Structure formats: C-alpha cells, structure tokens
Amino acid sequence: MGDIILSSRQLTLKNSKMHAGAYDRPGETVMAGVLDSVNQRTQLVGQNRLELLLFRLRGRQIYGNVFKVKEVLQCPKLSSIPNSRAVVRGVAHTRGETIPVIDLGMAIGLPGIPQEELPNSFVIITEYNRKTQGFLVTAVDRIMNMNWEDILPPPKGTGKDIYLTAVTKIDDKLAEIIDVEKILSEVSPLREDVTEELRSRSAARAPGHLPVLVVDDSSVARRQIERCLIAIGMQVVTRNDGKQALQYLQEITEDGSKAKDHLSLIISDVEMPEMDGYTLVTRVKSDPALSDLFVMLHTSLSGVFNKAMVQKVGADDFMAKFSPDELAERIMEIVDKG
Numbered sequence: 001m002g003d004i005i006l007s008s009r010q011l012t013l014k015n016s017k018m019h020a021g022a023y024d025r026p027g028e029t030v031m032a033g034v035l036d037s038v039n040q041r042t043q044l045v046g047q048n049r050l051e052l053l054l055f056r057l058r059g060r061q062i063y064g065n066v067f068k069v070k071e072v073l074q075c076p077k078l079s080s081i082p083n084s085r086a087v088v089r090g091v092a093h094t095r096g097e098t099i100p101v102i103d104l105g106m107a108i109g110l111p112g113i114p115q116e117e118l119p120n121s122f123v124i125i126t127e128y129n130r131k132t133q134g135f136l137v138t139a140v141d142r143i144m145n146m147n148w149e150d151i152l153p154p155p156k157g158t159g160k161d162i163y164l165t166a167v168t169k170i171d172d173k174l175a176e177i178i179d180v181e182k183i184l185s186e187v188s189p190l191r192e193d194v195t196e197e198l199r200s201r202s203a204a205r206a207p208g209h210l211p212v213l214v215v216d217d218s219s220v221a222r223r224q225i226e227r228c229l230i231a232i233g234m235q236v237v238t239r240n241d242g243k244q245a246l247q248y249l250q251e252i253t254e255d256g257s258k259a260k261d262h263l264s265l266i267i268s269d270v271e272m273p274e275m276d277g278y279t280l281v282t283r284v285k286s287d288p289a290l291s292d293l294f295v296m297l298h299t300s301l302s303g304v305f306n307k308a309m310v311q312k313v314g315a316d317d318f319m320a321k322f323s324p325d326e327l328a329e330r331i332m333e334i335v336d337k338g
Contacts, residue, residue: 003115041052048148048279050271054141054175055124058113060173063137064144064168068127068300069191072140075101075121086112087187090121099125100188101134107183109164113138127179128300129184129321151177151273153217153240165217166273169262176317178274179299181218181321192224194231194328202232202332209264209335211235215245216269216298221321228324232332234264242268242275246283253289264335265294266289276311285314296332298327 009173052064078090078101078191087106089199106112113121113136123134146168154164165179183189189278194202212229216222226236241246245268252262266284270277277297284290297310312320318332 009024013233017313021056028244046122048276050146050148050151050276051143052146052151052168052175053124054144055122055137056139056141057110057294061112062141062170062173063104063111064170064175064177065180070125070132072122072124072125075118075123075136078118084216085187089113089118089136092125097132099132100184101136102183102187104135104137104146104178104183107187129190130323131188133184134186135180148242148272148279149274153273163245179218179220181220184291185224186221190224190322192322192324195212196227196322198325198328198332202328205233205332205336206234209234211237212327212331213245213263213266214247214268215239215240215242215266215272215277217272218269224322224324229329229331231324232328234331234335237263241272242277242280244274245298246275249284249287249290249293256285257289259290262291265296265331266333267296267298270297270299280311281313281315293319296330296334 041254044239053069054062054064057063068317073094076092076094078092080090081088081100084100087103089103092101096326097236102110117138118136122137124137124139124140126130151166151168154162154167161178163182164176165182166177168175212234214222214225214229214236215238216225222238222240226238229236237248239248245266249259253259267281268277268280275283277299281295281297284293294316297315297317298319298321300321317330318335319327
C-alpha cells in the first residue's frame with residue numbers, strides 16, 4: 001500500500017495536541033500505547049491486523065495510512081528549497097538530518113496549508129522507499145488497531161488518477177487511505193528502468209519461464225514491478241490484494257495441480273486492503289498445493305523488525321522497495337535456481 005506502517009520504535013510526539021478521539025481540541029494528552037518492540041509488533045503478524053495512523057488535512061475529512069513513522073512533531077521552521085515543486089514546502093532540520101517536507105494536502109489536489117498556519121500544523125516523519133521524508137498535515141489524531149478485512153478497496157468508478165488506495169469506517173465516518181507511492185512517484189520519481197547490462201544478461205538466459213504473480217494494491221507499484229520484470233523477459237500476472245491473490249492461486253490449483261506448475265514465484269506487498277501480505281504468506285505456506293511456491297515480500301518497510309516478521313510467517317525472501325536493478329537481479333537468481 002502506499003502504504004505507511006509504524007516502526008517498532010515508540011512513536012514520539014513533540015509539543016503535540018495529538019489525542020484519542022478528537023481532531024480539533026488542542027492541549028490534550030499525548031497518545032500512548034503504540035507498539036514499542038519487535039516482539040509486540042510481530043504478535044500482529046499473520047493475524048491480518050494493522051495499525052492505522054489517522055490524521056486530517058484541511059477540512060473535516062478523516063484520512064489514514066500505514067506509515068512507517070519515526071516521529072510526529074509540531075511543524076518546525078522550514079527552510080526553502082530553490083526551484084523545488086510547490087508541494088515541497090521546505091526542509092526540516094531535525095536530529096541531525098535534513099528532511100524534505102511534503103504538503104500532503106497539496107499533493108492530492110487540495111489547498112495547501114497557509115504559511116501562517118504552519119506553526120500549528122504537524123509533520124509526520126517517515127521512512128519510505130529507503131528514504132526519510134516528512135508529510136505536512138493539519139492535525140494528527142491517533143493510531144487505530146484494526147483488521148485488514150475492514151480496509152476496503154476504493155469504490156468502483158472512482159477513476160485511475162485518484163490518490164486513494166483504500167477506504168474504511170472510523171466511528172461511522174469514512175476514512176480515506178492515501179496512496180503514498182503515487183504521491184512520491186510524482187514528487188520525487190524513482191528510476192524505473194532496468195540497466196542495459198542486466199537486460200543483456202537476461203537475454204542470455206534460457207527462455208520459457210513461468211509467470212510471476214505480483215500482488216500490490218498500489219497501481220504505481222504494480223506498474224513499476226511489472227515494467228522491471230518484463231524488461232528481463234518475465235511474464236506477469238497481477239492482483240490488487242492478498243484476498244484476490246489467494247483466490248487466483250486456489251483457482252489455478254483446483255484441478256489438483258501445484259501452484260509451482262503455473263508460476264515461478266509470488267512478489268507481494270505487505271500492507272493491502274482485505275488481506276495483507278503476511279496473512280497471504282501464512283495461507284500459502286499452510287496449503288499443500290501452494291506451499292512449494294517461492295514468496296518474496298516486497299515493501300516500503302525495512303529494518304530488523306520486518307525481517308523478524310518475514311521469518312515468523314515463513315516467507316522465502318524480503319526486499320525493500322524500490323530498486324529495479326536489485327529486484328531484477330534477485331528475480332533472475334531465484335528463477336534460474338528453479
């Protein structure tokens with residue numbers, strides 16, 4: 001998912017108005033109860049549960065995401081960046097780092113936060129796609145521990161260019177979950193092409209490999225991975241979440257065959273609506289028809305606590321998004337080993 005998941009460290013709030021149950025009243029107590037260790041965090045693995053960080057942009061609409069949060073702080077003084085996009089409001093200097101700060105509202109087409117309101121706004125400092133960046137929001141509310149079954153795909157007919165990756169209900173109000181991968185691909189585009197050297201190596205490989213199943217709720221991420229795999233001569237099948245992927249796997253094996261007879265491997269995101277990647281791996285590895293299939297978790301999350309989760313659910317590999325050359329090289333290695 002454009003997805004934003006909490007780190008295993010305690011979420012730090014500085015000078016914060018953040019509190020449970022309201023968005024607008026200042027001076028409330030700091031939120032507590034965030035999972036603060038690997039052991040606690042991994043208890044959710046395979047249970048199809050997530051922690052959703054709720055926040056507001058301008059207006060009363062509730063937004064959420066599954067950020068890997070380093071900390072949330074009241075907006076510090078921002079230094080301007082010459083020739084930067086308007087959506088990048090400046091850089092923050094915190095804990096020895098210089099971090100670009102993106103106005104999340106502007107990034108999805110809403111009015112930006114006025115300059116005079118910045119001191120009363122908040123910056124969510126996140127690690128995402130191997131980089132650290134801040135997202136500027138009007139207010140931060142709380143973290144909800146939820147089931148992925150309650151996180152649903154956007155309603156049909158909303159179009160391809162929306163910045164939603166999912167929706168859910170919080171206290172009878174609709175919360176919109178933002179596709180951060182789409183935002184970052186527009187604000188700070190990643191190189192998506194495999195190098196010519198790797199293309200040449202792939203051309204020398206034996207042909208006839210089975211397709212790769214790519215599972216990701218972000219259309220941007222699916223496109224990036226598919227483009228990478230096609231460049232090295234692989235066929236690709238895509239599904240939008242773990243539930244769709246599991247249904248597909250059950251369909252292709254209902255004749256008594258094994259998934260390995262149809263696919264080379266699965267590349268799956270972790271944070272997805274309806275069924276997350278950890279739960280998908282658990283279901284795959286517990287089904288005799290599917291269990292022999294190689295599964296790689298490919299996600300914006302990184303660090304030791306994620307490796308612990310990968311080991312717990314029994315995935316075969318883990319890779320942080322997104323490096324086309326690293327992914328291409330690793331896939332060729334896996335497929336060529338058979």
